[in-house]
Amino acid sequence: MSTTIYIRDMGLDGPARTRPRLAAVGLWLRRHQRFIRVVQWCIVAIYATLLIVPTLLPLPPLAAHIWNNLTVFAEFVFWGIWWPGVLLSIVLFGRLWCGTMCPEGALSEFASRHGRKRSVPRWIRWSGWPFVAFACTTLYGQMISVYQYPLPALLILGGSTAAAIGIGYMYGNDKRVWCRYLCPVSGVFGLLAKLAPFHYAVDRTAWDACGSQSPAREPFNCAPLVAVRTMESASGCHMCGRCAGFRDAVNLEARSPNAEIVEVSGRSATHWDSLLVIFGMLGIATGAFQWSSSPYFVTIKQALATWLVEHGIIWPLQTSMPWWILTNYPAQSDVMTVLDGTVFLIYVFAVAIAISAIIGACLAAGVLITGRWSAKSFHHLSHALIPLAACGLILGLFSTTVTIITADGFSLSWLSEIRALSIAGTFAWSLWLAARIFHARCGSSARTALATALFAVAMAAPVTAWSFLFWIW
């Protein structure tokens, strides 16, 4: 059946002929759900293989390469391509990855289809999970060296998948309760999706006007539990296409990447969003990417070690922990002592608090300069930081790609320029968003300019931290 015939089947035959091709892509996705499931199961098989098999092999020797050692290959695929690639894809296409390819979402939905189908309890619906889960997995991942060893990767990724299946089995009916409320990256994905130039637009008038006997009322299952009729944001939508064409009111459409943040975030932004963007993505993530290269980490550790020795407390310098608490690979000369772990946490939190304090103060001042204090406006402004925060995460994750590629003898002479251009471009993008939000608040060019200048000072804090990491240390 051709797409056109299908559109006619959906009751869209009149206007659909002139409908943009993008809407037809959404309808194609709706028609090909079975094909998407096959793709998802193939990815589940690849994911399980790359996650489990390396844990059964000996750790790779120093001379191992991507092309001759499965463990190094799996490390490269997971942390060098998969994660940064998924983040980039969400900025470009929305959460298409979640709806069409994510193995965890597919398994959770499958378990929900065949599980206990209980209603979702209140503790799961707590809005703080995306921030808490992101912060905890970021810190824990660094403490057990998840990017370097197969067992930590199995523990964190496999543990998350097992939890997704368990939650799916217990709660919801053919839904993705895990993805909606608990997935450690759902908060970040939801924020990044706000920048996507594509979304499913809902025409509420057409929705309400659609007759009850219309073929366009064909039911659909929105697995991540989005209230589709009132959907304004792309954050919760997994772009699966199942609602495309429903009531002749839902269509995949192009939009300005600025549109959602400027026009919708003023109503939807919350304090959890501000915490995740400022303290999580720009604070904790920066510290976590930076600590192992930082001379300040070494200075703090030496100072603390000296103090401990002077006071006769030696055990934190000598005690290691099991690999699932702190990195412990003596054969690789890679062991974190209790002191290392403690200094790591001190360092990351110090970086996160310093960056958050500067950003928080500048944003609050910007809000006050452009009108009366409003927490909602502060949270709205934090959304303007999303382009820069996304850039930091993607560049930080690509550092693993760079480490593996350069260790294999490839030269990346253009890397510095790409990093500088990405940071400069997203800095300007965030600044532009902030200027539009400030101007909408006060309408005054002078006050908007002053508040925007303060916003630039706020962004200078994480940019300075990245500059140390990428160019100075």
Ligand code: SF4
């Ligand atoms: S709103 Fe729900 S059903 Fe529609 S595309 Fe998004 S995730 Fe799929």
